[in-house]
Amino acid sequence: MTRNIPEKPGLEGLEEKWDSRWESDGTFRFDRSKTRDEIFAIDTPPPTVSGSLHMGSVFGYVQTDSVARYRRMSGKEVFYPMGWDDNGLPTERRVQNFFGVRCDPSLPYDPDFIPPPEPPEPPISISRRNFIALCHGLTEEDEKVFEHLWRTLGLSVDWTQSYATIDDHSQRTSQKAFLANLERGEAYTQDAPVLWDVDFKTAVAQAELEDRERPGTYHRVAFHRPDGEKLFIETTRPELVCSCVALVAHPDDDRYQGLFGSTVTSPLFGVELPVVAHELAEPDKGSGIAMICTWGDTTDVTWWRELDLPTRAVIKQNGCFQTEVPEWIESEAGRAVYEQIAGLYPNQARKKMAELLEESGDLQGELKQVSHPVKFYEKGDRPLEIVSSRQWYIRNGGREDDLRKKLLELGERLDWVPDFMGVRYKHWVEGLNGDWLISRQRFFGVPIPVWYHLDDEGIPDYDRVIIPDEASLPVDPTSQAPPGFSEEQRGQRGGFIGDRDIMDTWATSSLTPQIAGHWDDDPDLFARVFPMDIRPQGPEIIRTWLFSTLLRSYYEHDQLPWGHATINGWILDPDRKKMSKSIGNVVTPIPLIEEYGSEAVRYWACNGRPGTDTAVDFGVMKIGRRLAVKILNASRFALGFGDDADPELITEPIDRSMLAGLSDVVDRATAAFEKFDYARALEVAEASFWTWTDDYLELVKGRAYGEGGDTASAHAALQLSLSVYLRLFAPFLPFVTEEVWSWWREGSVHRAPWPSPDEFAGLTGDARVLAVTSEVLTAVRRAKSDARTSMRTGVSSLQVTASRKDIEALQAAERDLLEAARGSAVAYDDGEFAVAVVLEDA
RNA sequence: GGGCGUUUAGCUCAGUUGGCUAGAGCACUGCCCUUACAAGGCAGGGGUCGGGGGUUCGAGUCCCUCAACGCCCACCA
Numbered sequence: 077m078t079r080n081i082p083e084k085p086g087l088e089g090l091e092e093k094w095d096s097r098w099e100s101d102g103t104f105r106f107d108r109s110k111t112r113d114e115i116f117a118i119d120t121p122p123p124t125v126s127g128s129l130h131m132g133s134v135f136g137y138v139q140t141d142s143v144a145r146y147r148r149m150s151g152k153e154v155f156y157p158m159g160w161d162d163n164g165l166p167t168e169r170r171v172q173n174f175f176g177v178r179c180d181p182s183l184p185y186d187p188d189f190i191p192p193p194e195p196p197e198p199p200i201s202i203s204r205r206n207f208i209a210l211c212h213g214l215t216e217e218d219e220k221v222f223e224h225l226w227r228t229l230g231l232s233v234d235w236t237q238s239y240a241t242i243d244d245h246s247q248r249t250s251q252k253a254f255l256a257n258l259e260r261g262e263a264y265t266q267d268a269p270v271l272w273d274v275d276f277k278t279a280v281a282q283a284e285l286e287d288r289e290r291p292g293t294y295h296r297v298a299f300h301r302p303d304g305e306k307l308f309i310e311t312t313r314p315e316l317v318c319s320c321v322a323l324v325a326h327p328d329d330d331r332y333q334g335l336f337g338s339t340v341t342s343p344l345f346g347v348e349l350p351v352v353a354h355e356l357a358e359p360d361k362g363s364g365i366a367m368i369c370t371w372g373d374t375t376d377v378t379w380w381r382e383l384d385l386p387t388r389a390v391i392k393q394n395g396c397f398q399t400e401v402p403e404w405i406e407s408e409a410g411r412a413v414y415e416q417i418a419g420l421y422p423n424q425a426r427k428k429m430a431e432l433l434e435e436s437g438d439l440q441g442e443l444k445q446v447s448h449p450v451k452f453y454e455k456g457d458r459p460l461e462i463v464s465s466r467q468w469y470i471r472n473g474g475r476e477d478d479l480r481k482k483l484l485e486l487g488e489r490l491d492w493v494p495d496f497m498g499v500r501y502k503h504w505v506e507g508l509n510g511d512w513l514i515s516r517q518r519f520f521g522v523p524i525p526v527w528y529h530l531d532d533e534g535i536p537d538y539d540r541v542i543i544p545d546e547a548s549l550p551v552d553p554t555s556q557a558p559p560g561f562s563e564e565q566r567g568q569r570g571g572f573i574g575d576r577d578i579m580d581t582w583a584t585s586s587l588t589p590q591i592a593g594h595w596d597d598d599p600d601l602f603a604r605v606f607p608m609d610i611r612p613q614g615p616e617i618i619r620t621w622l623f624s625t626l627l628r629s630y631y632e633h634d635q636l637p638w639g640h641a642t643i644n645g646w647i648l649d650p651d652r653k654k655m656s657k658s659i660g661n662v663v664t665p666i667p668l669i670e671e672y673g674s675e676a677v678r679y680w681a682c683n684g685r686p687g688t689d690t691a692v693d694f695g696v697m698k699i700g701r702r703l704a705v706k707i708l709n710a711s712r713f714a715l716g717f718g719d720d721a722d723p724e725l726i727t728e729p730i731d732r733s734m735l736a737g738l739s740d741v742v743d744r745a746t747a748a749f750e751k752f753d754y755a756r757a758l759e760v761a762e763a764s765f766w767t768w769t770d771d772y773l774e775l776v777k778g779r780a781y782g783e784g785g786d787t788a789s790a791h792a793a794l795q796l797s798l799s800v801y802l803r804l805f806a807p808f809l810p811f812v813t814e815e816v817w818s819w820w821r822e823g824s825v826h827r828a829p830w831p832s833p834d835e836f837a838g839l840t841g842d843a844r845v846l847a848v849t850s851e852v853l854t855a856v857r858r859a860k861s862d863a864r865t866s867m868r869t870g871v872s873s874l875q876v877t878a879s880r881k882d883i884e885a886l887q888a889a890e891r892d893l894l895e896a897a898r899g900s901a902v903a904y905d906d907g908e909f910a911v912a913v914v915l916e917d918a
Numbered sequence: 919g920g921g922c923g924u925u926u927a928g929c930u931c932a933g934u935u936g937g938c939u940a941g942a943g944c945a946c947u948g949c950c951c952u953u954a955c956a957a958g959g960c961a962g963g964g965g966u967c968g969g970g971g972g973u974u975c976g977a978g979u980c981c982c983u984c985a986a987c988g989c990c991c992a993c994c995a
Binding site: 324702710 | 923929932934944945948951952953954958960962987989992993
């Protein structure tokens, strides 16, 4: 074909040019006529669109894209969808801040509502429906920003296969799977103590917790024995004395042997409490005896459950002490004390209680300041409280050993890349201590698709769940009536109420293979892509996304959702610190792409080893940019001779020697990619490429220009090797390789076959020829460099001492060597390798 | 408290099953406008492979131990 090689090729504008061409040509469109064994399916992580764009967003996605492109070139039809995770609390928070609004479900819908141009302070309250409309609107905008970034970076996604976790199809899939869990008994509802965020007013799950080190104060508080003796406990939460249900010590603790089975009374409140024994009580912690409250921490919950203690909860869902005096405080004095802390927040009540205990003489010694871990919701700002509440759960093995074992076994069958990541999964599953809490008392999410019967007194019967017809999904039980009822019966005796909760984000995103593969509405497609080949994701969401996806797949399909889990590393800022918004060291990708180009940013990302933490490194991006420019220039040279030369013409030993080395490079890059080690594949290709430009191109140059030797062999070898290099680099540098490919080839390099050993069949020679010739050339260059003279300076005498084998190799390429060295003759000597060079006078 | 990972040139990192004088790029030094490329090319200096033991003919590579850093988990009285 005619070649159209620009005079001064450059990188500018390649991203836009090729993104729109790929889009119009449908280059990455998934061909669903292929069968499962011909398909490589990727369970793409749906990014949280309300989150900020940062380099972490780029890193893993580019790595996965390189793998996708490799698989596509090696003959697989790649199923590469893109999803948006827009459902859930992060979006609500962003909408609240962006518009200055709060959701108040008690307000009526205002069809004319338009958010103020500037977020008002204080925020205005709007109805649930208005709030959700704002969420939808804003996420659509956020998604556009992400899509633009992905396109600029050259992700080879099939954009016709995209979804959002809040769209109708995702909601239907999510509700359908939930109802299937419910029918099989894998989902259940229960009124129990849950970890509760008082600001967001929602329950949170074990996987969303994080410990933060917070200051606390030990109070040494006296309880009273019947004989008047004081029994001291140490607590950081004296405000919970009123909710105390027992004291506990270790069964083997000699100090308290005589007390087990007896009772004490609480200070100030005078409530009679048993002293009990439990192994979890630690003799060397505090005084060795602790108060059990309902509930100060998760240990309290364990004790309360295992020792079958009464419930005396005082902290309500708003985070405050209940206003009415609890009925278990019977004494007048006690009731008067409680009134002083009624309605307070825990930290206020704590101070008050310390004062009151001090006054009554029940606080002994100085307060002791300590720093201790406190449980927080990972997105929250205040310590979690434990409150009693009705919630929905999915069984996850936290309470059933058989299920836990099964899930551990599935984790072992999964191929983890890198393999040590599997340990994180194992530890998480082994450490689960309760079922998966999936209900959230929030607004922007997939509704829990059930209603409850109301009995004759209008009390909900949570054992009589009403479920929707599958055809009606997705449903919103707060605005739709269940089958067999009419809207008028909502809230009426003998009628129904809808569940007002939504599901946690993970309860929907745990179904990404089913959503992307259309399990719900396209079983033919689903059978072609499921189970998927890879799940690429970050290490921090193994306990959430990976685990929950595996769990749902086990329930629904009794198999692993994918063959491989490829886990990327953390992104660190240029100073190797973890990037976080609060430190303010977040590096955003757009300016970097503008400065260095997409190829450079991709090169940086693909240099990060699988699973290895990687710092943002502008130096590496510069190298990537240089590599891309080099490809343009070297291609201009290799293709600048106008002819299409037949590989059959490659006869010169040094050409065949070069191809021998390249053939080996192809083998190594292929092997690396097969193991998902894109970084090694890049490294191997790159190292070889620089040798090709530095040495081979110099050695072949004269012959290529027709200054002696087999010109056609040079041209053919240049073209074949360039074709191979372009394809080796295509997964990493998709724009520049496509650009060069377009100069002389039809179609996209990204649909061209991955280089195979067959292409070199009968064309390779002795790899030593190029290697040893390059060594001599380097020696000549060194001589010229030492003499501070130009590389064009002629060589009047060249004396090479080498082994017989190397001399033979050198003789095979002598003409090319002399041309590159600017010499006229070489003299050889048998012996240890040495090169003597005499230069012509300048 | 437990687990995982990292520790190789000033910086960022490679070093696959132990094997010839430990590699790359950046940075640094010197040279070169050479007809693919001067926002380039060529050449060069630079490391007791975190510390300490051990196995081996031979260890950056295997074992033990210690340390620093990072991450994950843990019942916070």
